[in-house]
Amino acid sequence: MKELLEGSLAVAEIVRLCKPGVISAYPITPQTHIVEELAQIVANGKLNAQFVNVESEHSAASTVLGSVACGVRSYTATSSQGLFLMAEVLYNIAGMRLPVIMTTAARAISAPINIWNDHQDVVSLRDSGWIQFHAEDIQEAVDLHLIAYRLGEDKSIMLPVMVCVDGFILTHGLETVNMPSQEEVDKFLPPYKAPYKLDITNPLTLGPLVDPEFYTEARFALNETHKEALALIPKITSEFSKVFGRNYNGLIEGYQMKDAERVIVAMGSVCGTVKDVVDELRKKGKKVGLLKITSLRPFPASHIYEALKNIPKVAVIDRALSLGSFAPLAAEIKAVFFGRPKTPKTISSFVVGLGGRDITRESIKEIFRLLTGKEKQGEFIDLKPELLKESYE
Amino acid sequence: MFGPLVCKPGSSRNNKTGPWRTELRPKFLKKECIACNMCLIVCPEACITGQGKNSYDFDPDFCKGCGNCAAVCPKKDIEMVKEDSV
Numbered sequence: 419m420k421e422l423l424e425g426s427l428a429v430a431e432i433v434r435l436c437k438p439g440v441i442s443a444y445p446i447t448p449q450t451h452i453v454e455e456l457a458q459i460v461a462n463g464k465l466n467a468q469f470v471n472v473e474s475e476h477s478a479a480s481t482v483l484g485s486v487a488c489g490v491r492s493y494t495a496t497s498s499q500g501l502f503l504m505a506e507v508l509y510n511i512a513g514m515r516l517p518v519i520m521t522t523a524a525r526a527i528s529a530p531i532n533i534w535n536d537h538q539d540v541v542s543l544r545d546s547g548w549i550q551f552h553a554e555d556i557q558e559a560v561d562l563h564l565i566a567y568r569l570g571e572d573k574s575i576m577l578p579v580m581v582c583v584d585g586f587i588l589t590h591g592l593e594t595v596n597m598p599s600q601e602e603v604d605k606f607l608p609p610y611k612a613p614y615k616l617d618i619t620n621p622l623t624l625g626p627l628v629d630p631e632f633y634t635e636a637r638f639a640l641n642e643t644h645k646e647a648l649a650l651i652p653k654i655t656s657e658f659s660k661v662f663g664r665n666y667n668g669l670i671e672g673y674q675m676k677d678a679e680r681v682i683v684a685m686g687s688v689c690g691t692v693k694d695v696v697d698e699l700r701k702k703g704k705k706v707g708l709l710k711i712t713s714l715r716p717f718p719a720s721h722i723y724e725a726l727k728n729i730p731k732v733a734v735i736d737r738a739l740s741l742g743s744f745a746p747l748a749a750e751i752k753a754v755f756f757g758r759p760k761t762p763k764t765i766s767s768f769v770v771g772l773g774g775r776d777i778t779r780e781s782i783k784e785i786f787r788l789l790t791g792k793e794k795q796g797e798f799i800d801l802k803p804e805l806l807k808e809s810y811e
Numbered sequence: 812m813f814g815p816l817v818c819k820p821g822s823s824r825n826n827k828t829g830p831w832r833t834e835l836r837p838k839f840l841k842k843e844c845i846a847c848n849m850c851l852i853v854c855p856e857a858c859i860t861g862q863g864k865n866s867y868d869f870d871p872d873f874c875k876g877c878g879n880c881a882a883v884c885p886k887k888d889i890e891m892v893k894e895d896s897v
Contacts, residue, residue: 515816576813614817622817632815639814646812 420596425556425588426451428595429495429521432560434465435603436519436567438493440485442470442478446500447533448585449523453495475500479507479518486516487624489615491567494518497585498525498539505543511578512547513640514625517570517610518578519563520548523585524686526773534774535585537686541714541738541746547640549579549647550715551668552685556593559583561664562712564598564606568654571610575647577640582714584687586774598662606661644716651713669718671710672725674700678707680789681726683751684735685711688770688777692735695782706786711747719754726751727760731789737771745769745796764793775800828856833876835891841865843886850880850889 423431429452433441441460443453460469472478475496482492496504501522511518524540526532537552544550551566553559559581566579583589616624628636648669655668673689674696675681682692689710699706709725711718726732736745743749748767755761768785771777781799788794844865851859851867858874861867869880881889 515813621820623820623822624817626818626822628815636814636816639812642812 419599420594422592423556423595423597424451425559425583425591425593426523427455428556428560428593428597429563429583429589430455430459431597432563432603433493433521434459435598435600436493436563436607437465437491437609438467438519439490440468440470440482440492441494442472442481442485442492443494443496444472444475444478444500446475446497448525448535448589449495449497449500449521451589452521452523456493475503476507479504479511482518482520483507483511483514483516486511486518486612487514487616489610489612489617491571491610492518493520495521495523497523498527498533501539501543502527505546508543508546508548508578510625513636515576515640515643516578516624517567517576519566519570520578520580521559521563522580522582523589524582525585532773533585535587535687535737536772536774537582537737538739538772540580540582543580544715544746547577547644548715549577549644549713550582551579551713552582552711553584553588554687554689554710554712556588556591557595557664558666558712559588560595560597561658561662561666564603564662565651565654565658565666565668567607567610568658569647569651572650572654573613575643575650576613577643577647582686587687596662596664602661606658648713648716648718651716667712669713670721670725671712673708673710675707675709675725675729677705678729679705680731680733680786681707681709681729682733682735682782682785683709683711683722683726683747685714685747686737688735688737688782691777691779692782695779695786698779699783699786704786714747717750722751722754723758723760726754726762727758730763732762732765733785733789733794734765734767735785736767736769739769739772748796764789766794767796768794768799769796770799827872829870829872829874831875832871832894834894835876835878836871836874836894837869837876837878837880838890838892839868840888840890841867843888845886847885849883849885853879853883855879 651668734748858870
């Protein structure tokens with residue numbers, strides 16, 4: 419059914435339809451509306467789940483680690499500083515192979531404190547072992563949660579999945595959302611049956627100490643499973659489209675790529691703006707396009723290679739920094755082409771939209787303009803040089 | 812793919828840690844023992860067993876050679892000896 423919904427309420431509604439048995443979260447802007455709504459849903463008896471109130475994000479993550487370890491489908495959500503407080507537990511959840519599903523309302527990191535959207539929090543957690551999906555709009559955010567549960571709980575995968583939803587832009591924006599019915603969701607997502615769980619009648623230890631004899635193999639298996647997830651995601655999304663009628667690749671999405679000469683690579687809500695600019699420039703006869711990365715982890719390197727190998731000029735938009743080095747997404751896109759037979763002539767890197775600074779059509783047009791020139795390295799768009807004249811000597 | 816992930820109860824007993832031992836191991840002389848149980852109690856590995864005078868001994872599969880049993884024995888009936896002297 420089509421409804422006009424705020425992003426957070428849409429996410430809460432799809433989580434309700436996925437029927438988790440345990441929800442634990444600590445409120446943090448801009449994630450708050452999601453868990454507020456879920457708390458209300460549970461309190462009103464519309465979802466038979468235990469909502470565990472906790473004193474911090476570290477405890478929220480620990481609670482869902484425990485509940486999934488006991489074989490119960492679980493859910494949490496956080497953002498920014500909360501995600502960092504969870505970090506230690508997040509690596510454990512992945513290492514213990516527990517399919518926790520979490521929404522992260524992507525937000526800037528302190529200092530200076532800033533509650534607005536960029537990707538610094540989620541991109542910093544890219545090595546945690548979690549599968550990481552980035553949503554472009556609210557509909558995709560809703561659908562990615564269904565795909566996340568299905569993928570994470572697959573017996574061959576058993577990995578946690580983070581659905582990254584741009585803070586405010588998507589969590590607080592309103593959009594007409596096609597919300598599936600309970601019957602459709604039940605058809606796509608069977609109840610969770612844990613292949614291993616904490617059970618007093620069949621005791622076992624999860625997450626034990628392992629010495630150097632075992633650690634390498636545990637981590638190797640985790641890495642291999644990400645490769646297996648790469649192969650499984652398109653199968654799950656094609657099944658998704660059969661049930662719900664919406665098509666996703668789940669890994670990458672090309673927009674006007676066929677004869678494109680200049681292509682922007684981006685993640686998240688900015689892709690919508692880029693698509694609008696592509697449409698505008700295409701009308702003027704400019705051969706421009708967009709490659710959207712939906713799955714940052716596992717990183718679809720070979721799919722990206724095939725999509726970009728014949729594109730002359732590529733721009734990578736980063737909404738995060740790896741301070742002291744190359745912009746994180748740009749570095750990975752470049753790594754895809756190192757030592758390969760075909761490669762774009764230039765792969766430029768742009769940093770834009772940090773801490774909620776608007777990425778306007780003009781910002782995107784500026785990037786397309788700059789692509790006609792020499793290759794750019796970590797070029798900041800919309801930088802205000804007048805703010806860089808402070809002196810504290 | 813799954814690597815080492817879960818273990819059944821009793822894994823500590825299966826994972827023999829005796830090879831980590833220092834170059835010393837206790838020698839229970841079994842002459843002056845009064846069955847005070849002190850060696851059994853202080854052993855951090857809980858690898859000393861015995862009941863009654865001169866019956867106590869240690870499990871080399873788990874003993875780390877810390878020497879606490881020899882130090883606590885009021886009758887000096889436990890000696891720490893070089894591993895290769897046995």
